[in-house]
Amino acid sequence: MIVIVIIGAFLTIKSEYFLTPSNLINIADSCGYRLIMAVGMTFIMASGVMDLSAGSTVSLAGVIIAWMLHAGAGIPLSVVAGLLTGVTAGALNGLLIHYTKISFFIITLAMSGMLRGISLIITGGRPITRFGAAFMTIGTGRLAGIQISVWIAVILTLAAAVILNCTKWGSYIKTLGSNPEALRKCGIGTAGYRISVQAVMGLAAAITAVIITARLNSAEPNAGMDMELDAITAVAMGGTPITGGKACISGTMLAVIILGIIRNGLTLMSISSDYQQWITGFLLLISVLVSGIRIKNTRQNTQEKENE
Numbered sequence: 001m002i003v004i005v006i007i008g009a010f011l012t013i014k015s016e017y018f019l020t021p022s023n024l025i026n027i028a029d030s031c032g033y034r035l036i037m038a039v040g041m042t043f044i045m046a047s048g049v050m051d052l053s054a055g056s057t058v059s060l061a062g063v064i065i066a067w068m069l070h071a072g073a074g075i076p077l078s079v080v081a082g083l084l085t086g087v088t089a090g091a092l093n094g095l096l097i098h099y100t101k102i103s104f105f106i107i108t109l110a111m112s113g114m115l116r117g118i119s120l121i122i123t124g125g126r127p128i129t130r131f132g133a134a135f136m137t138i139g140t141g142r143l144a145g146i147q148i149s150v151w152i153a154v155i156l157t158l159a160a161a162v163i164l165n166c167t168k169w170g171s172y173i174k175t176l177g178s179n180p181e182a183l184r185k186c187g188i189g190t191a192g193y194r195i196s197v198q199a200v201m202g203l204a205a206a207i208t209a210v211i212i213t214a215r216l217n218s219a220e221p222n223a224g225m226d227m228e229l230d231a232i233t234a235v236a237m238g239g240t241p242i243t244g245g246k247a248c249i250s251g252t253m254l255a256v257i258i259l260g261i262i263r264n265g266l267t268l269m270s271i272s273s274d275y276q277q278w279i280t281g282f283l284l285l286i287s288v289l290v291s292g293i294r295i296k297n298t299r300q301n302t303q304e305k306e307n308e
Contacts, residue, residue: 003258011265018268025145031260032150033211034230035253038238039153039160040204041231042252046164047197048177048244049104050232051093054205056115058224061085061209063119066128066219075135082213083206089115090202094195112228119221127220131213139215149211156207161249170247173197177244226277233280234259236287243295259283 011018037054044051061082068078089111096107141148164170172193175183180190208227213219236242237258238251263276 001254004254004261007258007261007265011261011268014265015268018265023264023268027257027260027264028150029147030263031256032147032153033208034227034234034260035153035256036156036204036211037208037227037231038234038252038256039157039249040201041228041235042160042238042240042247042249043164043173043197043204044201045232045235045240045242046177046244046247047173047194048180049097049198050108050228050242051090051198051201052105052108052228053089053093053112053115054201054228054231055224055226056112056119057086057089057202057205058209058212058227059119059221060089060115061206062213062219062223063122063128063221065210065213066131067122069131069135070128079138079210082209083203086202086204086206086209087199088202090199090205091195093202094198097198098191098194116221123219123221125221127218129218131217136214136217139211139213149215152207152211156204157249157253164247164249169193169196174245174247177246179245229284230259230280233284233287236291237283241295242288242291 008018017023037058041051041054064085065078065082068081069075073081093104093108093111096102096111097104100107137148139147139149143151164173172183172188176190176193176197183190183193205224209224212223234255235252237255238253239248240246240252259280262279266273266276266279
């Protein structure tokens with residue numbers, strides 16, 4: 001919170017428009033779908049892996065929704081098809097990671113190319129547009145002045161905090177990241193937990209796709225580009241270690257807000273979006289370094305206590 005206050009005070013000095021109600025609402029609107037992605041990434045980083053295909057899942061889910069809508073399937077069925085696309089992509093990642101024992105980095109990177117390739121094949125590289133006002137309400141409709149997507153993000157974030165901290169499944173997911181051998185010794189199969197947690201990430205990406213497609217009234221094969229980088233950055237900044245074993249949903253939420261404020265501030269100061277990409281990468285690097293130092297210090301302290 002202190003960081004948010006400091007950044008907010010700086011931007012207030014730099015731009016008279018920063019603290020206006022309309023601009024604060026814009027920041028909240030921009031954070032909604034990003035928070036959903038980051039919450040999904042928190043789950044799988046807690047389990048000890050990352051998903052580099054999340055952005056491509058957003059692309060494919062959005063294209064499937066658009067294709068279904070144009071085929072006359074109706075909004076409910078089209079949205080369900082998009083959500084199932086995301087869950088299937090995530091579950092497939094989990095299956096491959098668990099049973100092939102190949103690094104999650106290689107698996108999800110390969111899946112990223114495959115999923116986006118399918119999007120390009122379906123669309124021919126061109127966006128699918130015009131879905132009607134009813135569908136657009138999902139992305140642009142407001143409740144109490146705030147976009148519906150933001151309320152969806154808040155509800156999902158609260159649910160994620162309860163699931164990760166108050167359920168057996170959440171506990172096992174964190175153990176999967178810190179000590180999977182302990183689960184095996186207790187006779188608990190890890191396959192189901194690995195597949196299910198990856199499916200959760202796929203579902204988060206698909207929900208994000210629904211919101212983005214509805215907001216833009218368009219599904220583009222290049223949608224979701226680099227969104228996984230933003231999500232990983234937010235999760236790492238929020239205090240979830242890159243090696244897994246712990247999860248900090250509240251930290252993820254604050255990090256998403258900080259990144260949203262930074263992007264908004266750079267825009268108000270007419271700074272090129274290219275710098276936003278650089279800053280995101282820089283913050284990820286710093287977060288990983290800090291996380292690595294914390295892990296190293298924790299291990300050293302543990303060894304010292306054991307030696308005593």
